Amino acid sequence: MGFFGWGIVGLTAASLGSATAPLAVSAVTSNQLAPSDAWEGYKLRLEVLARQEGVRDATIQANLPNLTKNDRIIELERTEPVAQTSNGVIGALSPYLRSHVTASLVRRGRGNYSENYTALGRLESRYGVDPAVLMAIWGLETSYGTVTGNTDLLQALASLGYYGRRRELFESEFVAALKLIDEGVPRWRLKGSWAGATGYPQFMPSVALRLRADGDGDGYADIWTNELDGLASIASYLRDAGWKPNVAWGVPVRTPSNLNRAAIANRTTAQRCPQVYRRLSRWLTMREWRALGVNPVDRSLPDNEMASLIEPDGPDQTAYLLTSNYRAILDYNCSNFYAISVGVLADAIARR
Numbered sequence: 001m002g003f004f005g006w007g008i009v010g011l012t013a014a015s016l017g018s019a020t021a022p023l024a025v026s027a028v029t030s031n032q033l034a035p036s037d038a039w040e041g042y043k044l045r046l047e048v049l050a051r052q053e054g055v056r057d058a059t060i061q062a063n064l065p066n067l068t069k070n071d072r073i074i075e076l077e078r079t080e081p082v083a084q085t086s087n088g089v090i091g092a093l094s095p096y097l098r099s100h101v102t103a104s105l106v107r108r109g110r111g112n113y114s115e116n117y118t119a120l121g122r123l124e125s126r127y128g129v130d131p132a133v134l135m136a137i138w139g140l141e142t143s144y145g146t147v148t149g150n151t152d153l154l155q156a157l158a159s160l161g162y163y164g165r166r167r168e169l170f171e172s173e174f175v176a177a178l179k180l181i182d183e184g185v186p187r188w189r190l191k192g193s194w195a196g197a198t199g200y201p202q203f204m205p206s207v208a209l210r211l212r213a214d215g216d217g218d219g220y221a222d223i224w225t226n227e228l229d230g231l232a233s234i235a236s237y238l239r240d241a242g243w244k245p246n247v248a249w250g251v252p253v254r255t256p257s258n259l260n261r262a263a264i265a266n267r268t269t270a271q272r273c274p275q276v277y278r279r280l281s282r283w284l285t286m287r288e289w290r291a292l293g294v295n296p297v298d299r300s301l302p303d304n305e306m307a308s309l310i311e312p313d314g315p316d317q318t319a320y321l322l323t324s325n326y327r328a329i330l331d332y333n334c335s336n337f338y339a340i341s342v343g344v345l346a347d348a349i350a351r352r
């Protein structure tokens with residue numbers, strides 16, 4: 001499907017019941033449209049989608065007519081390899097950890113942790129998620145709130161939908177961003193990364209709608225300027241992704257040279273980001289891992305805890321046994337290097 005393939009299939013003007021219903025854009029062929037007309041036509045499609053999803057008319061009228069296209073963002077989407085994004089990282093984990101889990105992130109994470117110690121304890125009792133993990137995700141996503149992105153989300157998401165490589169995704173996120181405005185979030189607050197992630201937790205708008213949470217108890221979930229709301233929202237996400245209280249994300253281990261890797265290989269194919277899950281072994285209990293000679297480097301996990309093995313840098317290097325909570329971190333950002341970085345940073349923050 002090319003640029004102009006967004007015919008308003010099934011979205012007729014009559015179904016809108018609106019005086020401002022768009023013309024049948026699909027009837028116009030691409031060679032009759034100047035680029036600016038094409039953009040205006042595409043905005044009519046977004047308007048139809050937004051109305052169908054119940055976005056308020058005032059929100060649509062205030063934000064769509066003047067919306068402009070951002071070609072720089074389209075260029076970023078055009079050149080980003082979708083299959084690889086952040087998870088197809090080729091290379092070794094140890095240099096990645098050195099450049100991502102920096103001394104500065106550890107130091108600032110410890111500072112933030114102790115400054116908010118009591119409030120973080122409250123978040124842990126409410127959500128059951130280890131506060132050091134919340135801190136680590138906040139640190140890795142936005143350098144503790146200092147780098148949250150300045151791109152206008154509506155413009156970015158509409159431009160990405162217009163370009164069309166991942167149209168369905170970006171269109172539904174565009175509508176979700178309008179719904180955030182419906183809920184009272186000011187338009188100027190909706191800034192983020194070029195791909196649509198916003199606020200301290202770097203949530204996509206649909207996730208912000210569903211899972212943002214109030215961490216400081218003022219009754220409002222402000223993921224853009226309130227640290228505790230940002231951390232509570234990360235906790236809310238991880239709990240929703242299946243986080244189990246009082247279980248570590250994983251532990252570093254040493255593997256014996258005679259480990260039978262074929263015997264522990266994972267034979268299932270994950271639905272979501274299979275190339276990431278493929279690197280994880282099948283599940284065994286800690287007791288079974290020890291019997292195979294896979295031993296924790298320092299602290300351990302309970303004997304009956306299930307864990308899967310990853311050897312990111314191959315045999316004879318530090319490997320990790322990972323619990324189900326590691327998979328909740330993968331749900332947040334599906335990259336093994338990212339999720340291990342979160343765990344390693346969290347451990348460093350907690351080790352005070």
Ligand SMILES: [Ca+2]
Pocket residue numbers: 213214215216217218219220221222226229
């Ligand atoms: Ca709040």
